[in-house]
Amino acid sequence: GQPRFEYEPTGDRGAKGLLLESSSTNLARYSSAVDSWGNSANRTVSSNAAVAPDGSLTADLVVPTSTSGIHYVGDFSVSITSGTTYTGSVYVRDAGQRYVQIVGDSSVFGTGVYVNFDLNDGTYAATGCTATATSVGNSWWRLTVTAAATSTGTGNLAIAFGTSKLNGRLPSFSGNDYDGVLVWGFQFEQSSFPSSYIATSGSASTRTADSLSVATADIPGFSEGVGTIVCETGGVASSTVGNQLAFGLNGPASSNQFSAGVNAGGVSDSTVRVYSQTPAGDQAFLNPGTATVGAGYKLACRYELDNIAASMNGGTVVSDTSGQVPVGIDTLWIGELDGNYHINSNIKRIALYSEALTDTELQSLTS
Numbered sequence: 001g002q003p004r005f006e007y008e009p010t011g012d013r014g015a016k017g018l019l020l021e022s023s024s025t026n027l028a029r030y031s032s033a034v035d036s037w038g039n040s041a042n043r044t045v046s047s048n049a050a051v052a053p054d055g056s057l058t059a060d061l062v063v064p065t066s067t068s069g070i071h072y073v074g075d076f077s078v079s080i081t082s083g084t085t086y087t088g089s090v091y092v093r094d095a096g097q098r099y100v101q102i103v104g105d106s107s108v109f110g111t112g113v114y115v116n117f118d119l120n121d122g123t124y125a126a127t128g129c130t131a132t133a134t135s136v137g138n139s140w141w142r143l144t145v146t147a148a149a150t151s152t153g154t155g156n157l158a159i160a161f162g163t164s165k166l167n168g169r170l171p172s173f174s175g176n177d178y179d180g181v182l183v184w185g186f187q188f189e190q191s192s193f194p195s196s197y198i199a200t201s202g203s204a205s206t207r208t209a210d211s212l213s214v215a216t217a218d219i220p221g222f223s224e225g226v227g228t229i230v231c232e233t234g235g236v237a238s239s240t241v242g243n244q245l246a247f248g249l250n251g252p253a254s255s256n257q258f259s260a261g262v263n264a265g266g267v268s269d270s271t272v273r274v275y276s277q278t279p280a281g282d283q284a285f286l287n288p289g290t291a292t293v294g295a296g297y298k299l300a301c302r303y304e305l306d307n308i309a310a311s312m313n314g315g316t317v318v319s320d321t322s323g324q325v326p327v328g329i330d331t332l333w334i335g336e337l338d339g340n341y342h343i344n345s346n347i348k349r350i351a352l353y354s355e356a357l358t359d360t361e362l363q364s365l366t367s
Contacts, residue, residue, distance in 0.1 A: 003018055003212070004018065004019040004196075004210070005017070005018055005019070006018075006019050006234075006346060009053075009135070009136040009137040010135050010136070010137050015348065016234045016346045016348065017232075017233075017234045017346035017347050017348035017349070018212070018334070018335070018346060018347045018348075019196065019210065019345070019346050020210045020212060020334065020335030020336055020342055020343050020344070020345070020346075020347060021195050021196060021207070021209065021210050021342055021344050022195075022209050022210075022336075022340075022342035022344055023206060023207060023208055023209040024189050024191060024195040024198065024206070024207055025189065025190070025198070025204055025205065025206040025207075026187045026188065026189060026198035026199075026200050026204060026205050026206075026207075027078045027156075027188045027189065027190065027204045028075060028078065028156065028186050028187060028188040028200055028204070029075060029077055029200055029202055029203055029204065030075060030186075030200060030201065030202065031185055031186050031187060031197070031198070031199050031200040031201070032052070032058050032059075032060070032184050032185060032186070032199065033047065033060070033201065034047070034060040034062055034073055034183055034186075035047050035060065036075075036202075037073050037074055037075035038074075038075045038076065038077060039072075039073070039074045039075060039076050039158065040072060040073045040074065041069065041070055041071060041072055042064060042065045042067045042069050042070065042071045042175070043062055043063060043064055043065060043071050043072070043073055043161075044062070044063045044065060044177070044180075045060055045061070045062050045063075045073070046060065046061040046063075047060050048060065049061035049182065050093075050095075050182050052091070052184040052185065053091050053136050053137070053138070053140050053142075053184060053185065054185075054197075058184060059091075059093070059182045059183065059184040060182070060183050060184065061095060061180055061181075061182055061183075062159070062180050062181055062182075062183050063095075063097070063175065063177060063178060063179065063180030064097065064161040064173075064175030064179075064180065065175050065177055066174050066175055066176055066177045067174065067175075068172065068173070068174045069172050070160065070170045070171065070172050071160060071161040071173075071175060072101075072103070072158045072159060072160035072161070072170065073158060073159050073183075074105065074156055074157065074158025074159065075156055076105045076107070076154060076155045076156045076158075077154060077156065078154065078155065078156045078188055079153075079154055080108040080149045080151075080152060080153055080154065080155050080156075081149060081152050082108075082149050082150060082151050082152040083148060083149065084148065084149050084190060085146060085147070085148045085149075085190070085191070085192050086146070086147065086148075086149060086157075086188060086189065086190055086191070087144060087145070087146040087188075087189050087191045087192065087193060087194050088102065088144065088145050088146075088156070088157035088186070088187065088188045088189075089142055089143065089144040089145075089185075089186070089187045089189075089194040089197075090102070090142070090143055090159065090183060090184075090185060090186040090187070091136065091140050091141070091142050091143075091183070091184045091185040092117070092119060092140070092141055092143055092159070092181050092182065092183055093119070093138075093139050093140045093141070093181060093182040094119035094120065094139060094181060095179070095180050095181050095182050096178065096179030096180060097119075097161055097175075097179045097180045097181045098118060098119055098120055099116060099117065099118060099119070099161065099162045099163060099164060099165065099167070100116075100117050100119065100143075100159060100160065100161055100162070100181055101114055101115065101116050101117070101159070101160040101161065101162050101167060101169075101170070101171070102114065102115050102117070102131070102143060102145045102157055102158070102159060102160075103115075103157065103158050103159075103160050103169060103170060104128075104129070104145075104147055104155075104157055104158075105155030105156055105157070105158065107151065107153050107154070107155050108149045108150065108151050108152070108153045108154070108155035109128075109147055109149055109150060109151075109155065109157075110128075110150045110151070111169055112127060112128035112169075113127065113128040113129045113145075113147045114126075114127050114128070114129075114160075114169045114170075115127070115129060115131040115143075115145050116162055116164070116165040116166070116167050117131075117133055117141070117143055117165075118165055119141060119181065122134075122135060122141055123165065124143075124165065125165045125166065126145075127169075128147060129145050129146060129147035130145070130146045130147075131143070131144060131145050131146070132144045132194075140182075142185075142194075144194045145157060146192060146193065146194075156188055157188060159181075159183065159186075161173075161175065161181075185197045185199075192238050192240045192241065193237045193238040193240075193241070193344070195207070195344065209336075209339065209342060210335070210336070210342065211336065211339055212333070212334040212335060212336070213331050213332060213333045213334065214331070214332045214334070215330060215331060215332075216249070216329055216330055216331060216332055217330070219332065219352060221354035222352065222354060223354055224249075224325070224326070224327065224328070224329035225304070225305070225325055225327075226303065226304040226305075226325070226354070226355060226356050227302075227303055227304075227352060227353060227354055227355065227356065228300060228301065228302045228303070228352070228353040228355065228356060228357040228361075228362070229247055229249075229260075229300070229301050229303075229350065229351070229352055229353075230298070230299070230300045230301075230349075230350070230351045230353070230365050230366070231246045231247050231260070231298070231299050231300075231301075231347065231349070231350045231351075232296065232297075232298045232299075232347075232348040232349040232350075233246050233296045233297055233298075233299075233343060233345060233346065233347060233348065234296045234345050234346025234347065234348050235294055235295060235296050235345040235346060236262055236270055236291040236292065236293050236294065236295065236296075236297070236345060237293070237343070237344035237345050238293065238344070239268070239269050239270040239293050240268050241262075241268060241344070242262075242263040242268045243261070243262075243263060243264060243337075243340070243341035244261050244262040244263065244341065244342065244343050244344060244345070245259055245260065245261035245262075245264060245333070245335065245336055245337050245341045245342070245343055246260050246261040246299060246335065246343060246347065246350075247259065247260060247261070247332065247333060247334055247335070247347075247350060248260075248332075248333040248336065248337030248338070248341070249326070249329045249331070249332055249333075250326070250329065250330075250331055250333070250337060250338060251326065251327070251328035251329045251330050251331070252328060252330070253279050253328065255277055255278070255279050255281075256277065256278060256279050256326045256327070256328060256329070257275070257276070257277050257326055257337065258274075258275070258276045258277075258301075258303050258325070258326055258329070259274075259275050259333075259337050259341075260272070260273065260274040260275065260299055260301050260310065261273070261341070261343060262291055262343075264341075269290075270290055270291045270292065270293055271287055271289075271290050271291075272287065272288055272289050272290065272291050272297060272299060272312055273285055273286065273287055274286040274287075274288065274299075274301050274308070274310045276303065276308055276320075276323055276324075276325070276326065277326065278324045278325070278326050278327070279326075279327075280324065282323065282324040284308050284320040284323035286308065286309070286310050286318045286319070286320060287318060288310040288311055288312035288315060288316075288317075288318050289312035289313060289315050296345075296346075296348065297312055297313055298312065298313055298314075298365075298366035298367075299311075299312050299366060300357070300361075300362040300363075300365045300366045301362075302356045302357055302362060303325050303356070304325060304356040305323075305324060305325055306321050306322055306323065306324075307319070307321065307323075307356055308320040308323040308325075309359065309362060310362065311359070311362035311363045311365075311366050312366060313366055313367070314363050314364070314366050314367025315363070315366075317359040317362055317363060319359075332352070334347055334350055335347045351365075
């Protein structure tokens with residue numbers, strides 16, 4: 001029930017801002033109990049062997065044995081639908097084993113989905129999927145793999161071991177019974193991008209959506225007919241999800257709003273749009289720029305009768321000189337709109353001005 005305010009896990013540890021995510025479900029049964037995973041070959045597991053990224057003593061040590069062959073751990077218990085996109089993520093740390101492979105169960109992903117990760121530097125080589133490796137401090141990496149299922153059935157992703165980023169699927173080699181990796185926080189979602197960690201212990205678990213709003217009556221100086229909103233986001237989660245909103249103003253009628261974010265309006269790409277709509281049917285779409293997935297942006301939006309404008313990252317101001325302003329506005333939503341269209345990222349700052357700022361001011365506040 002509390003806001004989730006995040007900081008960078010490495011570097012200067014600066015503020016990332018308030019995290020606002022839509023609901024998601026971790027379909028994996030045991031997120032941090034590798035010894036409970038139902039599928040494996042040629043490995044040993046020591047439970048609760050090290051401190052996990054969240055500070056708890058819940059990271060498991062997984063070691064490939066000296067037996068010659070493939071070495072992996074997985075839990076192929078998730079119901080998978082053909083053509084649906086899934087994202088797996090897991091926190092991994094080198095404990096003597098430099099290379100790991102995240103591999104798709106062949107019964108649902110075919111034999112062409114795998115990624116080899118180098119835990120020394122976070123580099124990787126992906127086949128048949130997209131991947132990321134994000135340093136989260138103390139030599140831990142959050143590894144992610146996104147792929148579309150090719151068959152309907154029961155399966156999952158697995159963690160395998162290898163000797164190189166150039167390994168093929170499920171390489172065969174001999175371990176030494178003591179070099180391994182620390183594993184924690186495995187997550188498997190029906191999504192095109194990873195969300196924040198959802199713990200499970202025996203069955204799937206769902207995180208409810210974040211929600212943050214302010215009644216405009218509680219905002220001193222607010223006037224629904226004229227104003228400016230300046231917002232700085234911490235990043236763009238995906239280019240395949242529409243309506244990742246930075247903010248929204250609305251009233252009781254659903255067709256009465258002023259909102260902005262990555263594809264306000266619903267199309268799936270990383271275009272930033274400012275959208276104004278009134279019950280009378282007047283609409284305005286402004287496109288001040290395009291965001292980069294994984295990077296934040298600054299946006300300043302002015303609203304006034306026949307004077308709607310926006311600037312992104314100090315860029316050229318785009319405007320609509322014939323747009324009406326929604327009436328009956330009663331709520332400011334931050335990182336969403338009316339419980340939907342979540343930014344799935346961070347809001348670092350938001351500021352409201354009770355006047356329509358000039359083009360020069362819009363550029364200056366976002367440069």
